[in-house]
Amino acid sequence: MFHQFTGWLAAIAGQWGYPGIVVLMALESSFFPFPSEIVIPPAAYLAATGKMNIAMVIICGISGSLVGAVFNYWLALKLGRPFFEKYGRYLLINRRSLVKADLFFERHGYISTFIGRLLPGIRQYISLPAGLARMNLPAFCAATALGAGIWVAILAVLGYLLGRNEDLIIHNLHWISLAIIVLCSVLIFIYIYRWKKRESHSPKVN
Numbered sequence: 001m002f003h004q005f006t007g008w009l010a011a012i013a014g015q016w017g018y019p020g021i022v023v024l025m026a027l028e029s030s031f032f033p034f035p036s037e038i039v040i041p042p043a044a045y046l047a048a049t050g051k052m053n054i055a056m057v058i059i060c061g062i063s064g065s066l067v068g069a070v071f072n073y074w075l076a077l078k079l080g081r082p083f084f085e086k087y088g089r090y091l092l093i094n095r096r097s098l099v100k101a102d103l104f105f106e107r108h109g110y111i112s113t114f115i116g117r118l119l120p121g122i123r124q125y126i127s128l129p130a131g132l133a134r135m136n137l138p139a140f141c142a143a144t145a146l147g148a149g150i151w152v153a154i155l156a157v158l159g160y161l162l163g164r165n166e167d168l169i170i171h172n173l174h175w176i177s178l179a180i181i182v183l184c185s186v187l188i189f190i191y192i193y194r195w196k197k198r199e200s201h202s203p204k205v206n
Helices: 002-016 018-028 040-048 054-091 095-116 127-132 137-162 166-201
Strands: none
Touching: 002 018, 018 040, 018 054, 040 054, 040 137, 054 127, 054 137, 095 127, 095 137, 095 166, 127 137, 137 166
């Protein structure tokens, strides 16, 4: 699969160029999710052979991820919210639940979006609850770009260094993904601890 995709990407590089990476990563991050592992590492490998620029590969990868995430955010904002407000009672979702979601993303949206972008199986869909909750768009974009940037950079480095060995890339990605999950768990624990500590020390309003 990797070698086939590398050949395909090399063949269309002259036609699509870097915008092709943006389009593919936008699709990966939105309504047509497929593994980013088959987009960035092959492109990074082409950069290692001198056919592309590694910095541009990373920038285009982040840009595409952001475009796809903003699309999902917009989709949830425009279509999801009216749907749940109208039919939510049939799904045991009331207006109070939506208000609570709004408050949650108002307080914790940045860290939730950032961590969500790093977790497998979640990164494509974290934009949907953010859109439903009307999370601040600049904050959403910043958190998305930061989280996506870390993941894209990891894929690019692996593709650049190990591009000829698909099995070694997959093996390393497995352990890196596990390490990221552990790191995110630690970050969540620290964030919750500090937030609760700050809440306990904040003055109570009567």
